[in-house]
Amino acid sequence: MSEISLIVRPRGRPIKNLPETITVQADGVASQIHQKIADASRFSIHRLRVTKGSDGTPVANTRETTVHDTGLRNKSAIDVKDLGPQISWRTVFVVEYLGPLLIHPLVYYGRSLIYGTSQPPSELQKITLILCVLHFLKREYETLFVHRFSAATMPARNIFKNSAHYWVFSGINLAYWSYAPWAPTAGKSNPLITYTGIALFTIGELLNLYTHIVLKNLRRPGTTERGIPKGIGFNLVTCPNYFFEIVSWIGVALVSWSLSTVVFIVIAAAQMGAWGKKKERRYRKEFGDKYKRKRFAIFPGVF
Structure with a gap:
């Protein structure tokens, strides 16, 4: 599978340095989504909640699930919420x-x-x-x-x-x-x-x-x-x-x-x-x- 682009949207309080889009491997592990957002925003990976923009279900932060398994496709939207200090x-x-x-x-x-x-x-x-x-x-x-x-x-x-x-x-x-x-x-x-x-x-x-x-x-x-x-x-x-x-x-x-x-x-x-x-x-x-x-x-x- 090829790379796909995901649209990143803040949910709730603004997140400084949150990217508007990220590019991930469709057959790569789902945890790469959380890691890329954490690296860009300079937040701990545990401070961020990532959900699918289509139905609000959580995006798994695991190496056992691929990005494709989550149902995300090219140009899919994901919402990111700052959970505050952890x-x-x-x-x-x-x-x-x-x-x-x-x-x-x-x-x-x-x-x-x-x-x-x-x-x-x-x-x-x-x-x-x-x-x-x-x-x-x-x-x-x-x-x-x-x-x-x-x-x-x-x-x-x-x-x-x-x-x-x-x-x-x-x-x-x-x-x-x-x-x-x-x-x-x-x-x-x-x-x-x-x-x-x-x-x-x-x-x-x-x-x-x-x-x-x-x-x-x-x-x-x-x-x-x-x-x-x-x-x-x-x-x-x-x-x-x-x-x-x-x-x-x-x-x-x-x-x-x-x-x-x-x-x-x-x-x-x-x-x-x-x-x-x-x-x-x-x-x-x-x-x-x-x-x-x-x-x-x-x-x-x-x-």
Whole structure:
């Protein structure tokens, strides 16, 4: 196939240096369209959304699709939108989990300033701190070394909204009420309940890590293609990673006996349930009859 010329039109805010036309190989990869526009406009390729002028459908930014496969032909129009400053999803996750990772030790070791008490932390408060720190250290490790992200970036301004859930509910909310001198954790522990909580936390965290590794291995590096996940929990619910995360937090709740932990679990479960249902619909659409449909998104027999 020969070269074709595409008409480039700005959509929304003006884009400086946006070319009026670009020339691409019809049998070349579709990602060359995004790259040529990014090079000319001097914007990050992730900051630009390219859609077909004819029907507004996105033009794939992938090496698996050719320009001809997108339906674009000579003199076709494409619209380019500036999405604004972007931030990588990996950075977003690091910032989200960094909040609780810093807040819990600060509140725990700053009890004299925050609560005006000289009373030392109890054994339960110490265990609660260890569990929370271990959880978010694991999250940071997974973000840096396990997770692969289907989308490279998101609008930078959204980082505040995304971080609020973790910084407020699992950070300030959880830490303030767990390490207070009047908190249930300040009293004596029931060894049976405490050790049960620690066991649930450990099992939940390890199986959650296992499911994340399974999901990672479904996608080839540098692609967004996914396979059908199989393994422990995947035959019961759509997202066993969410289920095992809830199990680990139930473990924290049994140790801390704090209502704030329960509030965080309920809010997190509601959000993860919505994500799980969305993923179930995507699996059914993407894999059809090859995919074994699930009745429950995250909690077997419940939700």
